[in-house]
Amino acid sequence: MKIMARIKDIAKLANVSPSTVSNVIHGRKNKLSPELYEKVQRILEEEHYVTHRGAQMLTKQGSRLIALILAYSRAEEESIVQDPFVSSIIGAVQSALQKEGYFLLLYANPDVELCTKITLEWNVEGIILLGAKREGYYYLRSLNSVPVVTIDTIFFPEDHSYVNVGLEDYQGALEMTRYLLSKGHEKIAFLSLMDGMDVLRKDAIDNIRYQGYLQAYEEKNLAADRSLCRNLSYDGKIRQKQYREFYQEGFWGCTALFFTADIMALEMMSFCMDQGLKVPEDISIAGYDGIFAAKRARPRLCTICQDSTEKGRRAVTELLFLLKEEQDIGTCKKDIRLPVFLEEGSSVQALRERQPSPGLQLHLQKESEHRDREKFLEEV
Amino acid sequence: MKIMARIKDIAKLANVSPSTVSNVIHGRKNKLSPELYEKVQRILEEEHYVTHRGAQMLTKQGSRLIALILAYSRAEEESIVQDPFVSSIIGAVQSALQKEGYFLLLYANPDVELCTKITLEWNVEGIILLGAKREGYYYLRSLNSVPVVTIDTIFFPEDHSYVNVGLEDYQGALEMTRYLLSKGHEKIAFLSLMDGMDVLRKDAIDNIRYQGYLQAYEEKNLAADRSLCRNLSYDGKIRQKQYREFYQEGFWGCTALFFTADIMALEMMSFCMDQGLKVPEDISIAGYDGIFAAKRARPRLCTICQDSTEKGRRAVTELLFLLKEEQDIGTCKKDIRLPVFLEEGSSVQALRERQPSPGLQLHLQKESEHRDREKFLEEV
DNA sequence: TTGTAAGCGTTATCAG
DNA sequence: CTGATAACGCTTACAA
Numbered sequence: 083m084k085i086m087a088r089i090k091d092i093a094k095l096a097n098v099s100p101s102t103v104s105n106v107i108h109g110r111k112n113k114l115s116p117e118l119y120e121k122v123q124r125i126l127e128e129e130h131y132v133t134h135r136g137a138q139m140l141t142k143q144g145s146r147l148i149a150l151i152l153a154y155s156r157a158e159e160e161s162i163v164q165d166p167f168v169s170s171i172i173g174a175v176q177s178a179l180q181k182e183g184y185f186l187l188l189y190a191n192p193d194v195e196l197c198t199k200i201t202l203e204w205n206v207e208g209i210i211l212l213g214a215k216r217e218g219y220y221y222l223r224s225l226n227s228v229p230v231v232t233i234d235t236i237f238f239p240e241d242h243s244y245v246n247v248g249l250e251d252y253q254g255a256l257e258m259t260r261y262l263l264s265k266g267h268e269k270i271a272f273l274s275l276m277d278g279m280d281v282l283r284k285d286a287i288d289n290i291r292y293q294g295y296l297q298a299y300e301e302k303n304l305a306a307d308r309s310l311c312r313n314l315s316y317d318g319k320i321r322q323k324q325y326r327e328f329y330q331e332g333f334w335g336c337t338a339l340f341f342t343a344d345i346m347a348l349e350m351m352s353f354c355m356d357q358g359l360k361v362p363e364d365i366s367i368a369g370y371d372g373i374f375a376a377k378r379a380r381p382r383l384c385t386i387c388q389d390s391t392e393k394g395r396r397a398v399t400e401l402l403f404l405l406k407e408e409q410d411i412g413t414c415k416k417d418i419r420l421p422v423f424l425e426e427g428s429s430v431q432a433l434r435e436r437q438p439s440p441g442l443q444l445h446l447q448k449e450s451e452h453r454d455r456e457k458f459l460e461e462v
Numbered sequence: 463m464k465i466m467a468r469i470k471d472i473a474k475l476a477n478v479s480p481s482t483v484s485n486v487i488h489g490r491k492n493k494l495s496p497e498l499y500e501k502v503q504r505i506l507e508e509e510h511y512v513t514h515r516g517a518q519m520l521t522k523q524g525s526r527l528i529a530l531i532l533a534y535s536r537a538e539e540e541s542i543v544q545d546p547f548v549s550s551i552i553g554a555v556q557s558a559l560q561k562e563g564y565f566l567l568l569y570a571n572p573d574v575e576l577c578t579k580i581t582l583e584w585n586v587e588g589i590i591l592l593g594a595k596r597e598g599y600y601y602l603r604s605l606n607s608v609p610v611v612t613i614d615t616i617f618f619p620e621d622h623s624y625v626n627v628g629l630e631d632y633q634g635a636l637e638m639t640r641y642l643l644s645k646g647h648e649k650i651a652f653l654s655l656m657d658g659m660d661v662l663r664k665d666a667i668d669n670i671r672y673q674g675y676l677q678a679y680e681e682k683n684l685a686a687d688r689s690l691c692r693n694l695s696y697d698g699k700i701r702q703k704q705y706r707e708f709y710q711e712g713f714w715g716c717t718a719l720f721f722t723a724d725i726m727a728l729e730m731m732s733f734c735m736d737q738g739l740k741v742p743e744d745i746s747i748a749g750y751d752g753i754f755a756a757k758r759a760r761p762r763l764c765t766i767c768q769d770s771t772e773k774g775r776r777a778v779t780e781l782l783f784l785l786k787e788e789q790d791i792g793t794c795k796k797d798i799r800l801p802v803f804l805e806e807g808s809s810v811q812a813l814r815e816r817q818p819s820p821g822l823q824l825h826l827q828k829e830s831e832h833r834d835r836e837k838f839l840e841e842v
Numbered sequence: 843t844t845g846t847a848a849g850c851g852t853t854a855t856c857a858g
Numbered sequence: 859c860t861g862a863t864a865a866c867g868c869t870t871a872c873a874a
Contacts, residue, residue, distance in 0.1 A: 089853095099861040113859070132579050133851090136519025139867095142854085205514065380760070480867090513868080522870085845872100857862080
């Protein structure tokens with residue numbers, strides 16, 4: 083390691099005391115004569131002086147460090163950061179923090195205890211917590227009292243003292259289902275992405291979306307068929323098998339598929355095309371998220387768009403607010419829901435214009451012969 | 463801030479001295495009796511003791527911090543992290559570092575001086591530098607002597623003392639061009655993505671790829687038309703205009719388009735489809751990168767696949783090697799080139815099977831009438 | 843086997 | 859306006 087000039091060295095070079103140098107570093111012009119200030123300033127630059135953040139952390143200055151914690155249950159995988167949302171949030175957070183003179187410590191681990199430990203070790207001044215469950219959030223809060231802003235955590239009505247940034251998930255699913263129903267589809271499959279958990283788990287985002295889906299049926303005085311709902315695996319290979327099975331089951335007789343993530347919708351779309359089916363002639367497909375690939379796909383994917391960059395920006399804004407106002411986070415209860423909007427796409431077609439190909443019709447026959455969906459469900 | 467138990471506090475609780483506690487923390491069992499060790503260990507856990515990284519940085523222990531610096535010239539934009547490569551590299555780096563007990567400081571800024579300052583302030587033990595030019599690398603090295611591994615930096619033959627992780631860029635472009643030529647295409651446009659810079663800039667990746675493109679022609683004893691080469695803008699909106707112009711120019715009479723990034727290839731593909739053209743019947747399109755959207759698109763994009771996660775992993779491996787071996791980086795010159803492979807896709811078709819649609823033919827006529835490509839080029 | 847003390851670099855307080 | 863000094867928390871060499 084190259085020898086670095088420290089305050090003491092600068093002080094010697096300038097024939098002043100360390101505290102004078104410190105005053106110059108902090109721009110306290112009123113504390114010394116302009117000439118001296120200039121001189122010290124010059125030497126500081128000449129010597130490429132940089133502050134030692136470790137030493138600074140030891141004083142009351144604080145660390146200027148913000149932790150971005152990815153606590154997804156699948157956070158141990160490298161791929162988590164590649165998720166388009168996660169990465170756009172990282173980008174937005176990094177950029178917003180830098181403007182305010184903060185630094186970003188990135189840590190991904192499903193173990194909240196470990197994450198908490200890291201935030202304590204590094205004396206971070208604030209935390210943005212991504213993909214955690216409410217229990218995880220409360221655990222973190224119980225040990226670390228710095229401001230925390232969560233993204234996409236589901237809280238319960240009885241919860242208090244949290245700041246969460248999320249989406250109008252309910253509204254989005256409601257609108258999409260309304261839209262599909264308005265196009266004449268009545269058998270709409272609801273397909274979510276969750277690690278083996280039940281879609282009905284109360285604190286899962288996809289459950290909120292499912293409620294929106296049900297609500298849309300209710301509004302039309304239709305009975306939603308609750309068996310038209312399924313969780314797909316996070317594992318891409320398993321998912322591929324699941325698409326095939328679902329296809330072989332004739333899509334359970336559904337005319338439209340509503341996926342809670344564009345990734346799945348696109349995968350299914352290309353799977354269908356590979357099987358010789360036509361989208362939307364044979365089957366209508368809708369997604370959720372509005373990722374790049376969805377806009378580029380042809381037929382263009384009909385989806386619910388969210389602005390995930392805005393999520394990151396907003397999280398930082400809220401965190402900085404807590405930091406600056408020194409507001410007691412214990413008294414806040416803020417559930418920010420960013421708007422989403424439906425983007426039409428030719429992957430969805432009105433039912434009356436539908437022209438199923440012979441291939442699909444064969445499958446539909448098969449399905450009515452088999453009726454062995456129970457077996458299929460068991461396999462999962 | 464909640465009051466945290468420090469070594470001194472633990473020492474008091476256990477009726478031992480601070481150094482004894484420190485010995486326990488560092489697992490130096492031989493330094494004290496097993497009973498005492500157990501006892502201190504227990505109290506440590508009870509009090510949720512965590513080390514203070516700032517204080518530790520002040521000792522010779524080092525910071526355990528690795529900086530991942532994104533020094534792309536467009537790094538001030540939030541979107542940089544969203545780039546599928548960048549984000550998969552971040553993911554891989556984060557995950558690999560964590561396993562080794564290092565922490566990740568993420569910093570994105572086109573200003574290398576600033577980046578250098580950050581690495582010095584935080585006393586990072588190593589640096590992974592992404593998207594920097596060689597000058598930037600050498601500037602960083604001149605001020606910070608910790609190990610640095612670059613990713614995707616282009617060095618010159620006369621350069622020395624660097625460790626760089628890159629791709630077989632030349633080979634990839636060579637193979638793709640060979641492939642397109644083997645399919646009978648002779649007029650192949652080469653379309654790169656660079657911020658207004660000349661594709662011929664010696665230290666640009668796309669220039670390396672361009673050399674591969676030229677080489678493929680040479681191998682076939684064909685004269686490559688050097689005017690069939692163009693840089694597109696990083697700005698998505700401008701790019702959209704450029705696609706339109708290029709289309710209106712009848713693709714300069716090319717039958718195949720080779721883009722140096724899948725993003726562009728996909729954008730062009732959907733643009734064509736929106737104009738009523740058929741891919742590959744009217745025009746063959748090839749990309750570079752092998753991103754998710756490319757695999758999902760139909761027709762599937764023919765592209766050169768790279769494993770960007772492996773890039774990140776490899777960068778960490780190399781960095782850890784430098785760190786552990788305490789090898790003098792001044793003596794290394796390592797240019798690691800990860801393999802790429804061509805993935806066929808139906809977006810490319812043999813020329814003889816080509817069936818241009820009337821729409822395209824009209825455009826081709828237009829083009830031969832106008833011959834005003836110079837004007838077009840000026841506009842850029 | 844255990845304890846003491848110096849040192850790391852910065853900042854804030856207080857005295858000159 | 860300037861300078862000495864203590865404090866932050868940890869590590870390690872050395873003394874007991």
